[in-house]
Amino acid sequence: MFYFALIAILASLFLARSFGRRRRFPLPPGPRGLPLLGNALQIPRFRPWETYKKWEKLSHGPLVYAKALGQHILVANNFDDALELLEKRSAIHSDRPFMLMFKLMGWDAITAFMKSGNTWRQHHKVLQHIRRGRVERFHPLLAVKTGDFLHKISTTPKHFDKHANYFSASIMMVIAYGYDLQSPDDPILKMVCEAVESVVRGFLPGGFVVDTFPFLRHLPRWFPGVKFHDYAAGIKKMTYEAKTKMLDLVEEEIRSGIDRASICHAFLKEGEAEIRVEKSSLRDAAFTVFSGGMDTTSAGLKIVLLALATHPDVQKKAQAEISSVTRNTRLPDFDDRASLPYLGAIIREALRWKPPAPLGVPHQSTQEDVYKGYLIPQGTIIMSNIWAMTRNEEIYPDPESFKPERFLNPDGTLNSDDRYLTFGFGRRVCPGQYLALDSIWLATAQTLASLTLSNPVSIETGNELTAHKTDFVEGLGVWIPRPFGFDITPNKGAEHLLNFAD
Ligand code: HEM
Structure with missing residues (x-):
């Protein structure tokens, strides 16, 4: 009682x-x-x-x-x-x-769209591998992929957009699965990209309506105009096949005694993982690394190089900073980062100027x-x-202008405004930010050390892009420059840095 x-x-x-x-x-x-x-x-x-x-x-x-x-x-x-x-x-x-369309497509298993809880915590155990302090072990990989990127843009600069996509996709594939892409036509890449692209393509038109009016879900498949069930089911199947196939490949390798420094290898090696997670969590978190890291990192790189190509004075100043450190004898690497504050300010400013996840x-x-x-x-x-x-005029006066100096102290060192707003907040803050920033930094540093970018032009319209006339498209929460290319000229005295062994 x-x-x-x-x-x-x-x-x-x-x-x-x-x-x-x-x-x-x-x-x-x-x-x-x-x-x-x-x-x-x-x-x-x-x-x-x-x-x-x-x-x-x-x-x-x-x-x-x-x-x-x-x-x-x-x-x-x-x-x-x-x-x-x-x-x-x-x-x-x-x-x-809860997003109905994500659920129907099976994309509620992607870390970024997942409800909090035990599975989400397991995903974050997997994602520990790309946290600050651990991501540095992928630096040799970033160096190889940046070399490939430089080769590609110096040969066909008009296809920069494709090269940036391939650069980030090939990094994520190795980190998630140890799978080293050999060409953009790799069938595995095509399969995985198709799953990701159909979500981006289909989500807004189909998902928007059903997410706004969830009762539409109960309309039968035969009802005129009801297509989202089949569309979502198709994507769910495609995504499931892609992520399962990738995990199967890793398991096959482990059975044959092949070891690689990937997230999946680390967790699947019998008895070696420090932390255990369920196989479905590993499968989905690894797929998140690929699907969540690919578009976002390439969007960031595109924004930084677009900013440089449309601001020749900034580009020149960054090149002078780099050559004062390397003397044009070598390409810059991560050990030079602290000596290149202006370059650091360029990256902070580019991701403020056009934040990839607005x-x-x-x-x-x-x-x-x-x-x-x-x-x-x-x-x-x-x-x-x-x-x-990023448009707060009290902190960033004249916010539409691209001014790396905002992030510098009067003595030229980087100031304390080191928070990248574009990576979000709190428990859900982007765990891939260090990997993204390292990838973007190295690709930008080595591009500037060897090449000058000019005349950025939209691939779709042929229109010239300028500091105040850029062209962006919205993806799945990502805001990406529409495909563009540019002209490149090898930097005087640095031509030897572009000698690639084919
Ligand atoms: C420039 C590149 C990137 C940008 C702008 C970006 C942005 C973001 C943002 C805004 C969020 C949501 C934060 C919040 O909820 O407040 C997020 C979450 C996430 N990002 Fe990134 N990201 C980038 C690169 C990456 C990379 C390279 C990876 C993986 C390799 C990654 C994996 C994730 C994951 C797993 C989450 C979900 C975290 C959770 O919900 O628990 N991101 N990202």
Whole structure:
């Protein structure tokens, strides 16, 4: 009896507390929406980050609240809010929202889109292999792949876009599976890329509607216009086959006594792994390394080289810095990094100028919270508007201009603004950031040491690209320069650095 009474008292206290909170604290302000639909029709499919930034006026501040079909959405346009909510309060704001289309495609098994929990923790054990302090053992691999990239862009610079994609894909394949691609036509690469590309291609048109109106899921397959079931099932099968095939290859190698320095080899070698994870977690986390690392790293490299090709003065200054260190006797490597602050500032500035993941990946709150006097209901989707944060004029005056000096102290050393906003926040922050940054740094340093890039031109339209006229396309949460190429000239006195043994 005593226990029943105690439970009843605790339950009423809990209810009083949560209803009390609801009464006492309002939802954050935001644009007025329509009955039932809320703001669903006001959120654009393209470049929504710009709309969220504009809504600051309606919400009287950088914290913007919207509601779409009953779903609470909170957008942090400002770094401090993102830091407080997603980092300091990460215990309750680090889940991912359920996305029906991802579930149907089997992509809810990809780490970045996965709900938090035991499987997610297992994925992160696998991803320890690319954390800071461990990623350095892949530096020799990055050197080989950068050499191949240099060879390719110096031979066919107009195909730069393809070369950048191949550069990052070939790094991720080795790191995940120890699989060394020999050509862009490698059938394994084609198979895996097809799975990834169909998600990017299909997600928005098909997934958008069914994710906005989940009841559509219940429409039968034969219903006119209902195609997403088959589309999603096709992708699910393709993805499953690709990731299983890659793991089978590694197991086959291990059985034949072949050892390689890949994540999958490390976990599958009998009795050798320091930490054990379930095979399905290894399979899915390894596939995440490939699918999550490929487009993002190449997007970053494309942005950095686009910035350089459209800013010849910056390029010249970086080349002078590099040759003052290497004397044109060799290509720069990671040991030179600390001596090349201007190059470091270029990379920080390029990823600020055009952040490859402008809205990050949405977080979801697992508990109700109160922030700045506003209620954040449980289940709220929280977006970090990285694009808006990089446009904060108080920190980055004249934000659309590309100015590496923003990240330098007056004495030319790198300043303390060393946080790459584009990699997100808190428990869900990008675990691949060190690998991405190392890959981009080496490819940029060695390109600048040997080549000068000019006349960037869109492959699709033939239009010249300039500092203020660039052309981007949206992928799956990634904002990528549309395919472009450029002219290259070997640097005077550094031609010998381009002597490749075929
Ligand atoms: C320039 C390159 C990259 C950018 C801009 C980028 C950006 C991001 C962002 C914004 C997030 C979400 C953070 C958040 O939720 O707050 C993320 C998550 C993630 N990224 Fe990256 N990323 C890059 C490269 C990579 C690479 C190379 C890998 C793997 C090899 C990788 C693997 C992941 C994974 C596994 C997650 C999910 C973490 C989780 O949800 O627990 N990323 N990334």
